[in-house]
Amino acid sequence: xxxxxxxxxxxxxxxxxxxxxxxxxxxxxxxxxxxxxxxxxxxxxxxxxxxxxxxxxxxxxxxxxxxxxxxxxxxxxxxxxxxxxxxxxxxxxxxxxxxxxxxxxxxxxxxxxxxxxxxxxxxxxxxxxxxxxxxxxxxxxxxxxxxxxxxxxxxxxxxxxxxxxxxxxxxxxxxxxxxxxxxxxxxxxxxxxxxxxxxxxxxxxxxxxxxxxxxxxxxxxxxxxxxxxxxxxxxxxxxxxxxxxxxxxxxxxxxxxxxxxxxxxxxxxxxxxxxxxxxxxxxxxxxxxxxxxxxxxxxxxxxxxxxxxxxxxxxxxxxxxxxxxxxxxxxxxxxxxxxxxxxxxxxxxxxxxxxxxxxxxxxxxxxxxxxxxxxxxxxxxxxxxxxxxxxxxxxxxxxxxxxxxxxxxxxxxxxxxxxxxxxxxxxxxxxxxxxxxxxxxxxxxxxxxxxxxxxxxxxxxxxxxxxxxxxxxxxxxxxxxxxxxxxxxxxxxxxxxxxxxxxxxxxxxxxxxxxxxxxxxxxxxxxxxxxxxxxxxxxxxxxxxx
RNA sequence: GUUCCGGUAGCUCAGAGGAUAGAGCAACAGCCUCCUAAGCUGUAGGUCGAGGGUUCGACUCCCUCCCGGAACGCCA
Numbered sequence: 317x318x319x320x321x322x323x324x325x326x327x328x329x330x331x332x333x334x335x336x337x338x339x340x341x342x343x344x345x346x347x348x349x350x351x352x353x354x355x356x357x358x359x360x361x362x363x364x365x366x367x368x369x370x371x372x373x374x375x376x377x378x379x380x381x382x383x384x385x386x387x388x389x390x391x392x393x394x395x396x397x398x399x400x401x402x403x404x405x406x407x408x409x410x411x412x413x414x415x416x417x418x419x420x421x422x423x424x425x426x427x428x429x430x431x432x433x434x435x436x437x438x439x440x441x442x443x444x445x446x447x448x449x450x451x452x453x454x455x456x457x458x459x460x461x462x463x464x465x466x467x468x469x470x471x472x473x474x475x476x477x478x479x480x481x482x483x484x485x486x487x488x489x490x491x492x493x494x495x496x497x498x499x500x501x502x503x504x505x506x507x508x509x510x511x512x513x514x515x516x517x518x519x520x521x522x523x524x525x526x527x528x529x530x531x532x533x534x535x536x537x538x539x540x541x542x543x544x545x546x547x548x549x550x551x552x553x554x555x556x557x558x559x560x561x562x563x564x565x566x567x568x569x570x571x572x573x574x575x576x577x578x579x580x581x582x583x584x585x586x587x588x589x590x591x592x593x594x595x596x597x598x599x600x601x602x603x604x605x606x607x608x609x610x611x612x613x614x615x616x617x618x619x620x621x622x623x624x625x626x627x628x629x630x631x632x633x634x635x636x637x638x639x640x641x642x643x644x645x646x647x648x649x650x651x652x653x654x655x656x657x658x659x660x661x662x663x664x665x666x667x668x669x670x671x672x673x674x675x676x677x678x679x680x681x682x683x684x685x686x687x688x689x690x691x692x693x694x695x696x697x698x699x700x701x702x703x704x705x706x707x708x709x710x711x712x713x714x715x716x717x718x719x720x721x722x723x724x725x726x727x728x729x730x731x732x733x734x735x736x737x738x739x740x741x742x743x744x745x746x747x748x749x750x751x752x753x754x755x756x757x758x759x760x761x762x763x764x765x766x767x768x769x770x771x772x773x774x775x776x777x778x779x780x781x782x783x784x785x786x787x788x789x790x791x792x793x794x795x796x797x798x799x800x801x802x803x804x805x806x807x808x809x810x811x812x813x814x815x816x817x818x819x820x821x822x823x824x825x826x827x828x829x830x831x832x833x834x835x836x837x838x839x840x841x842x843x844x845x846x847x848x849x850x851x852x853x854x855x856x857x858x859x860x861x862x
Numbered sequence: 863g864u865u866c867c868g869g870u871a872g873c874u875c876a877g878a879g880g881a882u883a884g885a886g887c888a889a890c891a892g893c894c895u896c897c898u899a900a901g902c903u904g905u906a907g908g909u910c911g912a913g914g915g916u917u918c919g920a921c922u923c924c925c926u927c928c929c930g931g932a933a934c935g936c937c938a
Contacts, residue, residue: 349881358880364918371918396919398881441938483938508937596936607865607934614936621938649866650933675867676932716886717875722868722931729874729887736887740900752897759897807876810885821893821902862900 318787320387320408324355324401331381332359336367346788350777353392353400354784361397371397408783409771415786415842416766420849423789427797428469434632435461437643438555438562439476442548443487444512447695448725449645449688451558452677454698455714455855457643458560459802462853467797472637473562476628479544480568481621486510487547491539492530494519499528512693518546554698558707559855571627577619580627580662581612589661604657604666622651626658629669633659639668641800643719646675672800674719681727696727704731708856712739715806715854738810742851743859745813749844750860752825756837760826764841765834773832778819779839785812789846802854809850816843 325342332338340359347356360375367374375393384391387407392400415422437457440450461471478484490510496503498519505511522530522542530538548565555561571577581597584590589600595615599622602609612623632640644651652671660666679686679696688695701710709730716738717723729736756762771779789808796804825836848858 345880347881348884352881356881361880361918394881396881478938481938594936598936611936616936618936620936646867646932648933652866673866678931720867721875724874726874737900738886741886744898744900748898748901755897803876807885814885817901818903820897821899824897826897862898 334381353402355401405780426468431638432470434637435641436474441478444690445697454560459854474564475562488539498523576627601657606653606657642671675722711855742813745816746858747862764837782815
């Protein structure tokens with residue numbers, strides 16, 4: 317809630333007390349239509365039933381008990397019962413020096429109270445290049461982490477490296493087969509092998525570095541270590557190019573090395589959460605909300621995917637986080653119940669684990685859907701997409717939509733660097749501001765001055781709208797963080813840019829009067845600070861010129 | 863069959879109890895002797911998948927159904 321909303325809420329609470337001797341929660345909203353004021357409340361309508369009176373009448377009665385402060389120019393009651401507050405632009409003027417002084421700290425809040433969140437995302441198996449289907453999770457997780465930090469949470473970003481399971485065995489066999497083929501020895505890839513060209517390249521590199529020695533000796537261990545390392549390095553590099561980094565890369569294999577999986581299974585057995593059937597060990601997840609029980613030790617003695625993942629979440633919880641957030645693809649939604657069930661058994665803290673599901677991205681090329689699979693190697697890599705479309709366009713694109721949206725990514729469109737791409741709209745607003753600030757400095761030796769308090773020369777509806785938007789930034793951050801909706805920030809960016817463009821187009825910034833010019837420069841500088849900060853949250857650069 | 867998402871303007875998507883349902887792109891009509899026109903201004907475009915229900919009020923909540931995507935392994 318903004319300062320002004322807090323003040324208006326207080327006014328309403330007092331008036332409600334006086335008029336009806338009632339104490340109710342006050343809901344303040346910002347009307348879409350400026351005709352309906354700057355803030356409004358549905359209070360009168362919510363009371364209509366209890367009081368058995370017409371909402372308009374109730375509204376008028378409440379308003380009659382409000383002593384109108386200076387910052388409010390008008391209060392009116394409109395059908396069907398809204399109470400609308402029109403505020404003076406001057407009420408927003410304090411905001412300008414505030415933002416200029418706080419700079420990028422503006423919009424931060426202590427909502428998170430420094431609670432520590434661990435957020436796990438991407439976690440793509442190191443069995444090949446990362447592809448565009450993974451980029452959505454990467455963009456979402458990174459942006460969400462930054463927003464949470466901005467809202468006062470401590471955040472650890474984590475990537476779970478599946479370097480322990482059967483898929484790595486298949487990876488090694490795939491590398492080995494390609495290595496043999498490199499020396500013209502007959503070899504076939506395993507049935508579940510990886511056919512991507514990056515595997516062929518990797519085998520060739522190994523051949524160049526080590527010659528044919530692995531034809532004579534067993535290369536399994538070397539292929540395994542080198543394969544995972546280099547493929548993971550490639551993934552890290554691609555993510556870094558997308559502006560996505562992690563604090564922790566957690567190795568699944570390390571769980572085995574430290575007996576964490578074994579310990580976890582033993583604990584589950586000891587506490588009576590398991591039973592044997594058909595030669596396998598089952599976990600009674602159905603007692604904890606799962607639709608059926610799950611196997612954790614297969615009849616061949618191996619673990620299922622779930623087993624080390626339970627151990628992994630147990631390890632994460634033991635580090636003392638207040639919450640674990642997993643961002644998973646929509647194809648994993650059926651996995652949630654069993655994981656949470658297992659965590660409930662072990663710790664009773666299943667509510668500390670929250671799983672955000674993002675729907676899969678359908679990639680369209682030449683009007684046709686491109687099905688992606690790492691095994692087949694038929695995938696459009698993230699690297700190619702970044703090369704062609706650029707980091708900013710990709711980040712903006714993914715940050716625009718709710719995680720629930722089933723998105724179509726039209727590659728032909730994404731690659732086009734035209735006005736069709738809305739990222740430029742926001743970046744252009746920033747570049748325009750910088751251009752003006754430079755021009756004023758160069759030609760008139762004028763620059764923004766946070767000491768200025770008087771903005772009366774700037775009375776204008778475009779300025780007022782712009783300031784009103786700047787005013788809501790902290791509330792936008794809090795909402796985006798608490799509801800975990802990254803796209804709220806992106807929509808805010810668009811709105812802010814649009815009001816900046818409108819202001820720029822209708823009102824001359826650099827004018828004859830130095831003082832008035834500096835006042836306007838202050839508004840621009842404040843806008844620039846917020847725009848750049850918000851863009852930073854979603855991982856988009858704010859260029860000085862375009 | 864069960865579970866999870868989605869169905870809103872020609873297209874891509876916001877909105878999640880309130881006012882005349884909004885943006886971008888595409889379409890149409892204007893605006894550069896003037897701080898970058900990657901911009902601004904205006905017009906047009908909607909049975910919010912369908913039908914019931916709850917409510918003073920439903921695109922929003924509940925139920926049923928239709929369509930699309932995903933998942934329902936001792937795969938990962």
